[in-house]
Amino acid sequence: MVSNSTDKILLSADGVPLKKSLNRSLRQQKIRALLLISPLLIFIIVAFIMPIISMLSRSVENDLVSQTLPETVQALQSWDALSGQLPEEAVYAAFAIDIKNAAKAKVHTKVGLRLNYEKSGIASLFKKTARKAKKWDIETDGPFKEKLIDVHDGWSSIEVWQTIKTHSPAYTSGYFLNAVDMRKTVQGAEFQPDDKTILIKLFKRTFVMSLVITFSCILLGYPVAWLLANLPMRQANFLMILVLLPFWTSLLVRTSAWKVMLQQQGVINDVLVQLSLVADDARLIMINNETGTIVAMTHILLPFMILPMYSVMQTIPPSYLRAAKSLGATNWTAFWRVYFPQSVPGIGAGSILVFILAIGYYITPEIVGGTKGVFISNRIAYHILKSLNWGLAAALGTILLVAVLVLYWTYDKIVGIDNVKLGG
Amino acid sequence: MNFTKTILTTASAALISGAAFAGSHMSMEMTIVSWGGAYSNSQLKAYHEPYSANTGVTILNDDSSSTAVAQLRAMNEAKNITWDVVDVEAAPAMQLCDEGLAMEIDPDTMLAPAPDGTPASEDFGDMLVSECFIPQIVYSTTFGYRTDLVGDTAPSSVCDVFNTAAYPGKRSLFSVPINTMEWALLCDGVAKADIYDTLETEAGQDRALAKLDTIKDDVIWVSSGSDTPQLLADGEVIMGATYNGRLFSLIEEQKQPVAMIWDGQVMDLDGWIIPAGLSAERQARALDYIMFATDTQRLADQAKYISYGPARASSAPLVGKHADLGIDMAPHMPTAPENLSRAFLMNYDFWADYRDDLDAKFQAWLAK
Numbered sequence: 001m002v003s004n005s006t007d008k009i010l011l012s013a014d015g016v017p018l019k020k021s022l023n024r025s026l027r028q029q030k031i032r033a034l035l036l037i038s039p040l041l042i043f044i045i046v047a048f049i050m051p052i053i054s055m056l057s058r059s060v061e062n063d064l065v066s067q068t069l070p071e072t073v074q075a076l077q078s079w080d081a082l083s084g085q086l087p088e089e090a091v092y093a094a095f096a097i098d099i100k101n102a103a104k105a106k107v108h109t110k111v112g113l114r115l116n117y118e119k120s121g122i123a124s125l126f127k128k129t130a131r132k133a134k135k136w137d138i139e140t141d142g143p144f145k146e147k148l149i150d151v152h153d154g155w156s157s158i159e160v161w162q163t164i165k166t167h168s169p170a171y172t173s174g175y176f177l178n179a180v181d182m183r184k185t186v187q188g189a190e191f192q193p194d195d196k197t198i199l200i201k202l203f204k205r206t207f208v209m210s211l212v213i214t215f216s217c218i219l220l221g222y223p224v225a226w227l228l229a230n231l232p233m234r235q236a237n238f239l240m241i242l243v244l245l246p247f248w249t250s251l252l253v254r255t256s257a258w259k260v261m262l263q264q265q266g267v268i269n270d271v272l273v274q275l276s277l278v279a280d281d282a283r284l285i286m287i288n289n290e291t292g293t294i295v296a297m298t299h300i301l302l303p304f305m306i307l308p309m310y311s312v313m314q315t316i317p318p319s320y321l322r323a324a325k326s327l328g329a330t331n332w333t334a335f336w337r338v339y340f341p342q343s344v345p346g347i348g349a350g351s352i353l354v355f356i357l358a359i360g361y362y363i364t365p366e367i368v369g370g371t372k373g374v375f376i377s378n379r380i381a382y383h384i385l386k387s388l389n390w391g392l393a394a395a396l397g398t399i400l401l402v403a404v405l406v407l408y409w410t411y412d413k414i415v416g417i418d419n420v421k422l423g424g
Numbered sequence: 425m426n427f428t429k430t431i432l433t434t435a436s437a438a439l440i441s442g443a444a445f446a447g448s449h450m451s452m453e454m455t456i457v458s459w460g461g462a463y464s465n466s467q468l469k470a471y472h473e474p475y476s477a478n479t480g481v482t483i484l485n486d487d488s489s490s491t492a493v494a495q496l497r498a499m500n501e502a503k504n505i506t507w508d509v510v511d512v513e514a515a516p517a518m519q520l521c522d523e524g525l526a527m528e529i530d531p532d533t534m535l536a537p538a539p540d541g542t543p544a545s546e547d548f549g550d551m552l553v554s555e556c557f558i559p560q561i562v563y564s565t566t567f568g569y570r571t572d573l574v575g576d577t578a579p580s581s582v583c584d585v586f587n588t589a590a591y592p593g594k595r596s597l598f599s600v601p602i603n604t605m606e607w608a609l610l611c612d613g614v615a616k617a618d619i620y621d622t623l624e625t626e627a628g629q630d631r632a633l634a635k636l637d638t639i640k641d642d643v644i645w646v647s648s649g650s651d652t653p654q655l656l657a658d659g660e661v662i663m664g665a666t667y668n669g670r671l672f673s674l675i676e677e678q679k680q681p682v683a684m685i686w687d688g689q690v691m692d693l694d695g696w697i698i699p700a701g702l703s704a705e706r707q708a709r710a711l712d713y714i715m716f717a718t719d720t721q722r723l724a725d726q727a728k729y730i731s732y733g734p735a736r737a738s739s740a741p742l743v744g745k746h747a748d749l750g751i752d753m754a755p756h757m758p759t760a761p762e763n764l765s766r767a768f769l770m771n772y773d774f775w776a777d778y779r780d781d782l783d784a785k786f787q788a789w790l791a792k
Contacts, residue, residue, distance in 0.1 A: 106524035113519075120781040124773055127522065198788040264594075265659045288644055371599060371645050371790040379787075385491045387780050 056401075059179075059394035062172040065164070068111040069098040073168040081162045081186040092145040092155070097138055103130035117389050118174070118183070119163045125154040162186045175395040199396070202376040207403075209290060209375070210358035214305075216298045217354050218347060221305035225346070228306070229313035243306055251300065255367045258296040262287040262368070288370025296368045301357055305350035312346025348415050356404055376400065450709040453482045454508040460487035461650060462673045466729035467511070469747070471717040478716075481709065490648075492516060496525050496699055505699045508710045511560070514553050514693040515772045521556035526697040527707070528555045534711055536719035538738035547720070551693055551735045553772070558718055559695040559735035561726065564758035564767070565603050566689035568656055568671040569663040571681045582688030582766070583611035585663055586639055596652045596664035599645035601786040602775055603665070603690045606768060608635040610688060616766060620774045629782065633789050645790065656682050672731035672756050676749055686763035692770040693735065731756035 010018040034041075066073045071094035079087045102108035112126030132151045141147065148155040166186055167174060174184040181197040182189050191197070224243065228236050246254060261267045264283045272278040286292055316339065324334035362377040369375070376396060383393035456472065458464045464487060472483045486507065488495060493516045499505045512520070520526040529535070531552060535544035545552065551559040569579055574591055585595055585607070597604050609619050609628065612635040622628035636643075644661055646652055652664035653674040668689065674680050696718070698710045716722065723734035724742035731753060734740065743753050754760060758767070 106522065109519065109522035116777065117780055121777050124777045127776075196784045196788050198784070198791050201791060263658060263660050366647065374791075382783075385494045387783065388494055388497065389780070 096144040175391040179395040206375040217305040225309035290373040292368035293373035308349035309346040451705040458511040470726040517557040526556035561732035564689040564691040567685040573662045593662035596661045601782040605632040608632040690768040733757040733759040
């Protein structure tokens with residue numbers, strides 16, 4: 001029994017203030033809940049969040065240069081990169097020590113490759129120098145300036161030293177600048193030459209095409225979801241099986257099937273030519289361009305749009321439509337003003353799902369996109385697998401992640417996440 | 425007390441001898457990484473099956489060679505190498521060797537000598553481009569064309585690819601600057617010996633892209649070796665670039681109306697590396713496999729299934745007929761004398777330096 005006193009504090013049965021014991025029991029509930037989900041939480045953190053953070057942090061890490069060439073980085077600090085003159089002998093001597101140690105430990109090519117991303121030619125420069133430097137005796141073989149320039153005349157180029165100095169800090173903004181078609185130079189951030197700017201264009205293309213795909217999924221998916229929600233049970237079940245059937249087929253197989261359909265000598269063009277709708281030498285080009293990507297990706301992402309819409313539509317009572325019509329609305333008005341607003345949460349859920357999936361897609365644009373229909377993810381894959389520029393790939397991935405989060409936040413402000421329902 | 429002591433000593437003696445026995449043992453399972461398709465099939469028939477039959481080892485095949493360097497780097501960082509033997513081209517092998525990710529091989533002790541006693545280092549000769557690389561085959565990237573779609577005169581030169589007037593229709597090229605830019609310069613009039621010097625300059629690179637611009641609308645850009653054979657078979661392109669072994673498979677095994685243009689072929693080496701950091705048993709097994717799989721007869725055997733030239737000099741005379749089709753394989757090798765007109769050897773040093781830069785330029789040009 002709560003003891004009522006003329007004091008303002010309420011006490012519970014054992015004499016402790018009610019507020020305190022309430023807080024204690026709430027805390028215990030929370031701890032219990034946390035303990036129950038902790039295995040899953042730990043799993044997600046260890047297997048998912050930590051690796052992603054570790055990968056994304058490569059976008060700013062640059063300790064390769066300062067770890068492999070510590071003396072050189074130190075010595076370069078006193079050199080003025082904009083002076084127009086080569087560094088002093090002390091820098092060359094420091095570099096000789098570093099490259100000899102690096103050659104012994106076989107880490108010279110990695111740093112050469114890393115600097116080669118900024119200036120072509122540095123990879124082979126480091127390789128050739130290391131081969132000779134392995135045999136040098138640091139005490140007796142100096143002075144090293146002429147010796148290094150003798151080995152390779154790249155060492156008499158100011159740009160090489162400027163590149164090393166610009167990219168020696170342990171943390172760098174260089175990768176993020178590269179990700180937006182700029183680059184870090186001694187004078188600060190500059191735009192890349194025009195013939196190498198491709199990433200911003202790809203970002204724009206990815207977002208625009210994902211929007212197009214989302215809209216075409218909405219247009220094509222809405223009637224299907226309507227049918228699923230409004231047909232009698234048996235027919236609806238059969239239709240549902242048809243909608244889910246593609247999930248049983250591998251993604252690659254579906255994409256390759258589109259190749260067969262959309263090719264110039266493919267099924268669709270053959271049929272059109274037979275029906276005389278298209279001349280034989282003017283066949284439609286529907287693949288290896290944006291059309292191919294949009295068509296194939298709409299097909300693949302359609303179930304992700306249909307299912308959320310269907311589950312929301314199922315909860316809309318049919319009596320509303322009937323009521324609207326009985327009050328004199330035309331079919332269209334009844335649909336547009338009564339039914340459609342209630343199905344918007346489903347459209348919202350489906351759109352978010354499809355858009356986020358579409359932005360990150362890699363395989364389908366690679367196979368059917370040609371060169372006009374590839375996404376930014378293809379570039380990220382190239383940098384991870386071929387050029388091994390993991391810093392740039394991480395920077396591009398981070399930008400993509402941040403962009404999606406920003407879009408999600410905007411969507412929340414405009415439509416409201418609480419308005420997104422997955423049914424019920 | 426006595427009894428317990430006896431039990432303990434016997435048990436520990438058994439364990440120690442067991443461990444020593446295991447240490448000198450080779451592992452009975454290995455993972456071999458290769459490229460998939462007809463090429464992996466030829467390795468399966470010529471190497472894996474005889475080796476498994478002889479030794480009882482289970483060989484797991486992984487078709488990840490196209491991403492080998494990235495994966496080996498990642499495995500090295502995670503300190504967990506799951507591959508035992510990896511098939512890579514010469515350039516990635518050199519890169520892996522320089523970074524310490526591949527084991528150094530001494531040809532004379534780890535590779536089998538030729539039957540007449542020539543040590544392996546002489547038998548392979550110049551093919552040993554790196555200390556970690558065990559060459560296997562010479563393959564080349566070259567063009568095939570549809571014999572029924574090119575009109576009356578068959579194309580015979582690589583520059584016919586750039587001749588859309590005489591040969592109208594679509595072509596297919598790899599969507600990378602490697603080989604593509606060299607062919608463009610060769611067909612723009614640059615002498616073969618000057619091509620790489622020209623490509624180092626901005627003007628040279630622009631010249632190559634300008635030449636490619638003349639056919640850009642007629643090109644389908646592909647990213648894998650299996651795309652062009654499919655496009656040729658479908659009739660989507662009249663000429664296309666791919667690896668010569670794939671074209672052989674298309675022409676001879678699948679009997680498609682396709683023929684090859686050997687002029688201007690770019691030859692490259694493909695071979696094995698053993699990742700560094702394997703345990704003693706796995707390394708012993710990998711070395712044992714390599715000793716078997718790269719001996720003279722084995723390399724000649726692989727040529728029975730695919731038209732890639734064996735890297736050993738002593739294997740060349742042993743190259744016989746195709747295992748299923750019975751046709752003579754020698755004229756289909758990239759190294760056959762009649763196929764060597766204007767043949768290039770891949771310039772590893774140039775592309776190691778300029779690949780990233782030129783790829784950025786090339787992709788930007790492609791996206792225009």
